[in-house]
Amino acid sequence: EPEVTQTPSHQVTQMGQEVILRCVPISNHLYFYWYRQxxxxxxxxxxxxxNNEISEKSEIFDDQFSVERPDGSNFTLKIRSTKLExxxxxxxxxxxxxxxxxxxxxxxxxxxxx
Amino acid sequence: xxxxxxxxxxMSVQEAETVTLSCTYDTSxxxxxxxxxxxxxxxxxxxxxxxxxxxxxxxxxNRFSVNFQKAAKSFSLKISDSQLGxxxxxxxxxxxxxxxxxxxxxxxxxQLTVNP
Numbered sequence: 001e002p003e004v005t006q007t008p009s010h011q012v013t014q015m016g017q018e019v020i021l022r023c024v025p026i027s028n029h030l031y032f033y034w035y036r037q038x039x040x041x042x043x044x045x046x047x048x049x050x051n052n053e054i055s056e057k058s059e060i061f062d063d064q065f066s067v068e069r070p071d072g073s074n075f076t077l078k079i080r081s082t083k084l085e086x087x088x089x090x091x092x093x094x095x096x097x098x099x100x101x102x103x104x105x106x107x108x109x110x111x112x113x114x
Numbered sequence: 115x116x117x118x119x120x121x122x123x124x125m126s127v128q129e130a131e132t133v134t135l136s137c138t139y140d141t142s143x144x145x146x147x148x149x150x151x152x153x154x155x156x157x158x159x160x161x162x163x164x165x166x167x168x169x170x171x172x173x174x175x176n177r178f179s180v181n182f183q184k185a186a187k188s189f190s191l192k193i194s195d196s197q198l199g200x201x202x203x204x205x206x207x208x209x210x211x212x213x214x215x216x217x218x219x220x221x222x223x224x225q226l227t228v229n230p
Contacts, residue, residue: 033217043159043205043220056217089157095216102149103218105159 002026006092006106013082013113021077021109023092031095032075033103034067036060036088043091049075082113116141116208120221127196128229134181135191135224137206145211148182148189149218153203162204165189167211196228 005024013019025032034046047057049067066078075094079086092106117140127133139148150162165173165182172180177197181190193200206221 031216035218037157042222043218045217045219048217091159093159102161102164107156107158110157 002104004092004094004104004106006090006109008109009107010110011112013111015084015113016081019079019082019111021079021090021092021111023075023077023106024073025075025092025094026096026104027073029094029096029104031055031097032067032069033093033095034077035091035093035105037091037108038088046077046090079111082111084113087111087113116143116146116210116219118206118208118219118221120206120224122224123222124225124227126227126229127193129196129198131196132192132194133196133226135193135204135206135226137189137191137221139187139189139206139208139221141187141208141210143210147209147211148180149207149209150178150180150189150191151205151207151220152200153205153223154199154201159205163191193226198228198230200226201228202226 007022032049035043037043045058047061048055064080068076089108089110091108093103095103119138146167148165152160152162163173163175163178177194179192203223203225205223207218209218
């Protein structure tokens with residue numbers, strides 16, 4: 001079965017540093033998402049992306065966050081200046097056209113900000 | 115805005131027994147989808163089952179079935195013949211059919227432990 005690939009699986013960074021989390025969605029999918037999960041808490045929506053632009057973002061997704069699909073295959077999440085509270089598991093997901101299509105999740109990137 | 119509530123933070127069941135996880139949601143929309151996701155200790159998000167709101171028939175996937183009560187805005191998950199590998203966090207989730215972007219809104223989760 002096709003899968004969403006995320007790299008790296010773990011990322012450790014110093015507070016104030018920039019990080020880029022990378023995702024390769026499933027090739028024929030058109031809708032892309034980032035979610036995050038702080039340890040022990042529920043999965044929270046960050047942003048959705050369609051047709052090369054953000055279609056929706058949550059209040060968490062402030063000016064420190066940005067997304068990009070630079071080359072038609074990768075989908076990246078950038079955090080400009082990391083804070084301690086950005087420590088979480090970040091999930092990428094993708095979906096095919098049609099709202100009945102299910103979301104496929106990647107295995108996540110665990111970000112630790114020290 | 116939609117909300118999803120899972121009122122059981124933890125549940126346990128004996129192997130081979132049946133367990134039901136509860137979920138309620140709040141929406142003013144008529145067309146939407148509901149999901150149950152399983153998250154084992156590896157933290158991978160695995161889709162267990164999906165229900166379209168316009169379908170009256172409850173979805174089933176092998177040992178997993180749902181009880182969808184649209185008027186009551188209730189969407190419970192029944193796991194039959196529980197197996198040790200079912201031990202995981204289970205999240206109920208809602209997706210609108212009426213808004214662009216179609217994000218999933220998750221509940222708080224229920225930690226299920228299957229005991230041998």
